[in-house]
Amino acid sequence: MSNYEINKLKMPLNIPTLHRIEELKKASSEVKTFKFHSEEIAKQSEPGQFVMVWNPGIDEIPISIADASPDGELEVAIADAGDCTHSLHQKQVGDLIGLRGPYGKGFSLHGERICMVAGGYGAAPLRFAAKRAKELGKHVVVLEGAKSSAELLYVKDFSDLGCEVRDATEDGSGSYRGLVTELLEALLASGEEFVQVLTCGPELMMERVCEITRSERIPTQLSVERIIKCGCGACGSCDLGGYRVCKDGPVFDAEELERTEFGRWKREKSGKRISVKPDIRAGALLSIPPSRFTPEYEPLLKTEVCGVNFSNPIANAAGFGVSGKLLYRYAVAGAGAVVTKSVGRYEREGYPNPTFFEIAPHSSHSYVNAMGLPNPGIKDYGLEIEDAKHAGVPLILSIFGKSVEECREVAKVAIKYPIDMLEFNASCPHTDFVAVENNPKLLSGIIKEIRSIVHPIPIAVKISPNVGDPAGLAMTAEKAGADAITAINTVIARPIDHTLDIPILGNPTGYGGKSGKDLTVGGKRVVFALYEELKIPVIAVGGIFSAKDVIEYARNGASLFQVGSALVCEGLEIFSRIKKELKEYLIANKYKNIGEVVGEAYRR
Ligand SMILES: Cc1cc2nc3c(=O)[nH]c(=O)nc-3n(C[C@H](O)[C@H](O)[C@H](O)COP(=O)(O)O)c2cc1C
Ligand code: FES
Incomplete structure (x- = not known):
């Protein structure tokens, strides 16, 4: 079997794929167990x-896997807790439900x-663990x-597996009146010893479990819940x-979460x-600041664009992270600048899921999002900028708005933040801002x-x-400042x-935007056309997966490069890999600096 085939087998099923409900069972007063047959998902699933x-x-x-077997049986437990889950509870055996995954990092089991x-x-x-x-x-x-005892889930299943169960x-209405954390304390006080504690449940319960096990020095892993949209590390x-809970978690070692907002x-x-417990003290929503980071000095890669100095020209693309701490991690991983999520005048929650998936099921590395x-x-975005600024790299704030008045208000707030550049997103293809x-x-x-407000940024x-005519539009923008x-x-x-004949994306219009490998060729063509027409620099984004892509974009005229979808398949390591390959290329071809490559294709 080739490496490509082996990798394909390890990849999650990244597109919502219809599966019939094979079996439905009431598991507690609130929860039903849904059984599906999916060899593709079940075979790779880990507790x-x-x-x-x-x-x-x-x-x-997102739903945790309650059981999976090598012959393709897959079980999930769904609590009737909201509109979507309530509607799922009305489904019958034989109905079609879409599944993709498995996603995330599971439990690792240690000790006897x-x-x-x-x-x-x-x-x-x-139960699966x-x-x-x-x-x-x-x-x-x-x-x-x-x-109450009616809500206890899988007690018999745990016993049948041979576990000792206490509730x-x-x-x-069950065996012990009180909290499960009290049971844990009593158990440990009785002299019982464990090599490891695993926990999953409400956040404040898990926080208490971690307090107890920390004082007893028992390594603990916990499975955490946050808002999941893409499910695979993009958004x-x-x-x-x-941390991206869908990719770096949902299971974490307790120590990993100690310097985070977990429990707050x-x-x-x-x-x-928003607070997870009633806490209205000033500062309740602040992060624990990350330590100050100093980016590496890289003579071959250092670049100046629009008067801003970059230690290297590789940044993340807008939209691959809202949080300042994630942007900080991009810089520590090697990004020479960070770009925020596009931020508007008012809070927006975005469209319902599905909001992101791969266009073809396996390793096409082309995605669609809405x-x-x-x-x-x-x-409210200042809190994120504060965290991101600890990274010590230029910060590009992406903004949007659909009228002069709206953009004026955004710019008036933006100018108060310590930003190095603004990126005005004029082009989100699936919202009315297009x-x-x-x-x-x-x-x-x-x-x-915006120019009149944020000058000289x-x-x-x-x-x-x-x-x-992208070049014509770009010339209009250049003329406007x-x-x-x-x-x-x-x-x-x-x-x-095609089975249901409905759009898959949750956007009510069904529209989204393609990203990733499908954009590599077209993006380079657009950049070349812009370089020919403009006096101002071009920043490239679209299907950048390697140093080869960066070099081709640079030859076509780009001076800075943003990586988006490649973060999904390769993770944060992509920044250091691209930089290493770029340096090797520049040395092998006797360039003194990446700037010498910019526009080469045009000059020849
Ligand atoms: C999940 C996701 C969210 C995005 N959000 C934004 C955004 O907020 N603002 C923006 O200007 N572009 C956004 N984009 C577009 C990207 O910044 C980029 O232009 C596009 O994905 C092409 O680059 P890629 O092929 O490297 O992903 C988003 C793209 C994706 C996939
Ligand atoms: S849901 Fe985790 S990164 Fe999108």
Whole structure:
């Protein structure tokens, strides 16, 4: 089998794919177990991982895997807790549900004696973990907590697996009246010893479990919940202290979360911070600041664009993270600049899921998204900028708005933040903000207005190939005062599920934008056309996956380079890999600096 085939087998199923419900069982007063047959997902599933469950036409939600077997049986436990889950509870055996995954990092099992602490439907991933632990011959004690005994989940399943099970209920209808954390304390006080504790349940319960196990020095792993949209590390909606819960979690070692907001605040769909416990003290929503980072000095790669100095010319693309701490991680991983999520005047939660998936099922590395510009609003974005600035690299604030007046208000707040450049997103193809790109007069008015407010901060204008004449539009922006053009934004698309004959994306219009490998060739062509026509620098984005792509974009005229979709398949390591390969190329071809490559294709 070739490496490509081996990698393909390890890849999650990245497109919502219809599966019939094979079996439905009531598992507690709130929860039903759904059984599917999916060899593709089940064979690769590990305890602690999750799948995205698409209820067509309604929403797509992350659900922990409650069981999976090598012959393709896959079980998920769904609690009737909201509109989407309520509608799923009305489904019958034989109905079609979309699944993609498995996603995330699961539990890793250590030692002979493991204690599992479950709260509510947190028992579901622990059931799969208990099964795996028993297969490995471990002794497992399960402590389960719920409001009442009717809500206790999988107690018999745990017993049948050979686990020792104890329960705690708040109303006393089970064996012990009280909290499951009290059971844990009592168990440890009785002298029971464990090599590891695994926990899943409400955040404050898990926080207490971690306090108890920290004082007893027992290594603990916990499975965390945050807002999941893409599910695979693209959008940053699931941020927790700079970690993407869908990719770096959902299972974390307790120590990893110690210097984060875990147990204090989380994020809304918009990315806005909200408290997880009633705490209205000033500063309750602040991060624990990351330590100051100093980027490496890289003579071959250092670049100056619009008067801003970059230690290297590789940044992330806008939209691959809302949180300042994630942007900070990009810089530590090697990015020479960071670009924020596009931020508007008001908070927006974005479209319902599905918001992001791969266009073809396996390793096409081309994606489609309709996030719908979720963002906390410019006034609340200062908290993120504060965190990101600890990275010590230039910060590019991406903004949007659909009228001169709206953009004026955004710019008036933006100018108060310590930013190095603005990027005006004129080109989100699946929102009504795309109107700006289609109306050169409006774009010109907006850029003049922003220019007058943010001077001397440089402004880049981001365009897409969705307009007939990108170079003409870029020239309009240049004339209005833009200092650079960023190209390209995503390419308009409307993926359909052919069995149901409905759009897959949750955007009510069904439209989204393509990104990734499909953009590599077209992006380079647009950059070449812009370089020919413009006096201002061009910033390249679109299908950059390697140093080869950077060099080709540079030869076509780009001076800075933004990496987006490649972060999904390769992760943060992509920044250092591209830089290493770039340096090797420059040395081998006797260039003294990347700047010498810029525009070579035009000069020849
Ligand atoms: C999940 C996702 C969110 C995005 N959000 C934004 C955004 O907020 N602002 C923006 O200007 N572009 C946004 N984009 C477009 C990217 O910045 C980039 O232009 C596009 O993905 C092409 O680059 P890539 O092929 O490297 O992904 C987003 C793209 C994706 C996939
Ligand atoms: S949901 Fe985790 S990065 Fe998008």
